[in-house]
Amino acid sequence: MIPVLAPLPGSPWPVLPAGIHPASLNEVGVAFATDAWRRELFDGLVDACGSLLRAGCRTVYLDGSYVSGKPKPGDFDACWDPSGVNRALLDAVFLQFQNGREAQKRRFKGEFFPSSMMCTDVGQAFVDFFQIDRFTGKQKGILSIQLPADPFLSRKVQP
Template sequence: MIPKLIPLPGSPWPVLPPGIHMADLSDVSAAFATNPWRRELHDGLVDACGRLRRAGCPTVYLDGSFISGKPKPGDFDACWDPNGVDPAKLDGVFLRFENGRAAQKAAFKGEFFPSSMLCSDVGATFVEFFQQDRFTGKQKGIIAISLTADPLLSGKVQP
């Protein structure tokens, strides 16, 4: 379940309360795919999650203005758990970080990083970094999506 967004003093829009909140893609759609642009972003997320699931990825962590109260987010940010991922089945676009992750944005309208990868700007893994508000440095929440159990993917993706 996705909790209600909360104000964070110093941040321009409401965010999720601190913590990692489990949700499925349908929950994400209901909470955040609330207009045509946000639905496009969600469609890209679903496509990417399907590709990651086929490679054996168990979990995606969702962050960015897409899961905030920002009226028109530019994209979404996500990181994926590399445990169990078969490199031979992983779409190479998930490992392309050049040009501001242009290939990922073109494919999915969002950005993806391995969750255990170190974000050199802050000295933390991406799953840790995503839990900090970029405007205030204070803790905020992110969403974890179990790809192996997601009902939306179960109907669309072959194991």
């Protein structure tokens, strides 16, 4: 269950409370795909999750203004657990970081990083970096989506 967004003093909009919160894609859709633009972002997320699942990815962590109270997020940010991923089956776009992840944004409407990859700006793995509010430096939450067990995704993807 996705927790209620909470104000974070100094942040311009409410965010998820600190921690990693399990969620299904259906829950993400209900909570955040609330208008045409957010639905378009959600569709890109689902497409990417399906592609990652086919490569053996088990977990995606969802972050960014998409999972906040920002009225019109520009995109979503995600990172994926590389454990067990078959690189031969992984779509190359997940490893293209040039030009501000332009290829990923064009294809999926969001950005993806391996969760263990270091964010060089702060010296933390992306899964940890995503749990820091960029406006305040304080802890905030992210969502964890277990791909193989997700009923919404299993209806759309045949691994």
